[in-house]
Amino acid sequence: DCPASVRKQLGRLFAQALTATVPTQPDVVPLIDACIAKNGVKHADYQCNNAMSLFAKIKGKQEEFKNPRSLGEGIMKNLPQSEMIESCSVAGPGFVNVVLSKKWIAQSVQKLLTDGIDSWAPRLPIKRVMVDFSSPNIAKEMHVGHLRSTIIGDTLARMLEFCQPECLIRRNHIGDWGTQFGMLIAYLFEKYPNPDAVNESDIGDLQAFYKASKLKFDSDPDFKLTAQQSVVKLQGGDPKYLKAWKQICDISRTEFNKVYQRLGIRLEEMPESFFNPLIPPTLEKLEKLGLIEDSDGARVIFVEGVDIPLIAVKRDGGYNYFSTDLASLWYRLNVEKLDWNIYVTDVGQWQHFDMLFKAFRRAGWLPKDENEYPICTHIGFGLVCGDDGKRFRSRSSETVRLVDLLDEAKRRCKVALLERDNAKDWSEEEIEKTSEAIGYGAVKYADLKINRTTNYTFNFDQMLNDKGNTAVYLLYAHARICSIIRKSGKDIEELKKTGTVVLDHEDERTLGLHLLQFTEVFVESCSNLLPNVLCEYLYNLSEIFTKKFYSSCQVVGSPEETSRLLLCEATLVVMRHCFYLLGIEPVYKL
Template structure:
């Protein structure tokens, strides 16, 4: 079992998704800022010293609608602006059903618009029947692009508490196989996402202990003789090699032996309080509202997965004082984990209003026949075999495109590995986490559509623009720093504006994923960003070659660079790289 430890916020499982995330600063989040503006507008409607007193809005506190529930969403169509507030009809209906106050939606919407704060972010608010459309200021977009180029993206600041991510969990007695793939990939990406929001990491890397490696080396003979302890050490090194290939480091390894004494203490505690029921030699605990009891002690006196999982939960809550625990485990374990969590609540190990314990479930990896991914002989596909096959196919793909001659042999191998591992990761995370997905190398390595290969090529091409124009990052920074303090990057063309808007969605996308833990939203975003960029690049010249007359009347060419547009290119690549970092994909400057 591998644990990535970090530090996020408090939770209540009765709250709306993401309500446990306490935003202390909006950063570059447009939606969080607009939510705040609309929440204040609704609150101001109840204050007679702000605008004309409206008695009906005194009822708001009893309608179950408070500031934390106010939601602005991205507009589904550009003709409705950039963002929309759609809660007006809901508010109007609640006023009628719960307070018998008939306040037509257009009237409610008009009063809210009158109370909205005018901020630089917003060009205008537009009232259309019961909907309030929000248009983002072009000047604000240009200023934010310049600031992002200068200092980087500013994600919302969230109140930090302690979180533990439980994922991967290979069996020390067996080789890692494809069944471990999703938990490992998804769990690592979630840990990276938490780190992206500033949750300080507290991890122990078991494969980097010099004493451990030294002892393992000295025990080669014992390994050849299959001595149990030495074989176990070899397995640990084997797992570390797999994790290194997947770019996963700094993990805490917790085997069942760590919890052995804690399991004994747990059983003693439950027996002392007479909470166990004996049945045919077994000792059972019956959590409330659960169909299946927890088998704490088997008839032969041994412990079960129930025992170890309960001891694990208690240790994390009481000893490590976790506020948020995420179990990245397949959907087949849902009922078991529900029982574990229910037992923890019943024994008062945690209060759901203060602590958050949740199952981050995922579907199966299927073969082309839509059955569990197996070898032809029906065995589980070993993870090493899967990774090796991915590298082989990536090398073949690159050779077909004539890329081998552009790199040294070592560089070519590294590029192939980055492509292969990136494709395997991306194909997994591009799917809805809760759905099964069909594993196909052919689709993964396709350079068209929403694939890692397409995005890695797109990223490399974008990075090559400044390089080929011989414009350094220092020159771009000098251009940005030379802009007047109240000005930003010029956005004169509709495609420039469209790209800037897509870039500025980054913060809200990551915040949304932090709430839902649906990583496919990041994949969708970065693919759309690449698509919008290609539309921009097709219509907006960044680098132009102007014909001039050289010496002796010979024709020559002068390179003209539009630095405003080049800034958009570099910021686009920066955002793509940050998305890759969260997904655990190594970005390549050349492909």
């Protein structure tokens, strides 16, 4: 439910009109859309599109309606009185156009100022949601692919959180298990015969450590044997090996946490190793249901519409990525009792999740037909590419380290800030904080503003441009509005209590209406799990503010100053909330 959505509110009015007009079709769902401007002109704010399809259903049954247009007129006549609506008309084949009352828009904006943005939050029909995101692998550095998962996953979690589910879990399914650990541990013991003496800085560069051990593994048969024996020891729970494993994991964790801290990401870790003990009982249950077959010594599950089977147990008896996900999904459904599990990874893993969910459906552990609200959803995103259109790599053709990338974004922002005329008015701390907010914000926004399913080109110059559709531009717009209010010398809290929002100028009205449309855009963005829809809204908001409202309506010193300052404040409230949802830190002075 979503009382703040203009579309929903109009929908309720039209539902009454539709039933009154066509009593034989009581369950018609109102089709309401915001009108789109043609050549810069909009004839109305919203339209109801039911007449055309409804006419086809009642043709010949209700004599008074000769065509869709006359049905549209009938619907319009039956529309209940409402303070929302200024006027209605029927257009074209039977669209019912609605112009909203500007007084009502103004009152709604005023209400936002008194009640806050939470009063605009929709409610989710779902109780317990989990977003599985970021989920990097130990010993392999976090790379740009994980950056996308981290940024997109965090935003989705923030969006869902705004809908106030009973429980929201931000899950980091860290890859902390697997055969690579045999190699790493064997190498660690070889380099540091006394593991107690090892400290973090010795193997601080885990990627280099990983590479060196891999090199030895591939070239030295004796070492390879020791590595394989180490896996067995580790899996058998030998304390010495477990300790070394933990040591290696902790070093990785420290690195991951640095990135999370910089980006303001909250995550709860439940790593792959947590699910190890749950794998055998999960497989046993599947076995009892007759789902598991033998294939060349491996234990496999066949699922609908896929030629290759899902490998639950490898030929050597070992477990894999699938085994862990079978156990973890079982846990999520039965122990954590989650009713929406969202997995955020690159699209390349779609088949993994497709097969996983299908296996669960085959077992009867997930409903056969997933409806509008699926219990499991895989959110795939495209590759991160460089300017050459190929997978993003640094010059040495290695994957790019995330910390380097964030450092670079910050560095460039700092340079730009220091070049500004007012640079000397800034304290060192302000420069640091602001260049972080802009730099990290720019990296996030560049990723979020495109449809996540497409590939994404990483380009510093583009994302840090202060004129295009970038976080830099948006943060500037926000800071500029803050400075308008500051310059007025007025106390906004006081104005909120005593002032009134009036929308007499066309551009004031346009801004007010766009503010009010936040909720329905948010609902669209959230229900399709597409943050780019929200980015587009935010960008349009800044454009409407800057190019329409602020260029035609003087604020400070005008007779309408109070109302216009309130409109500025309302714009800030909505902008800041968008920034919050996108994980971007606002900047108050620029």
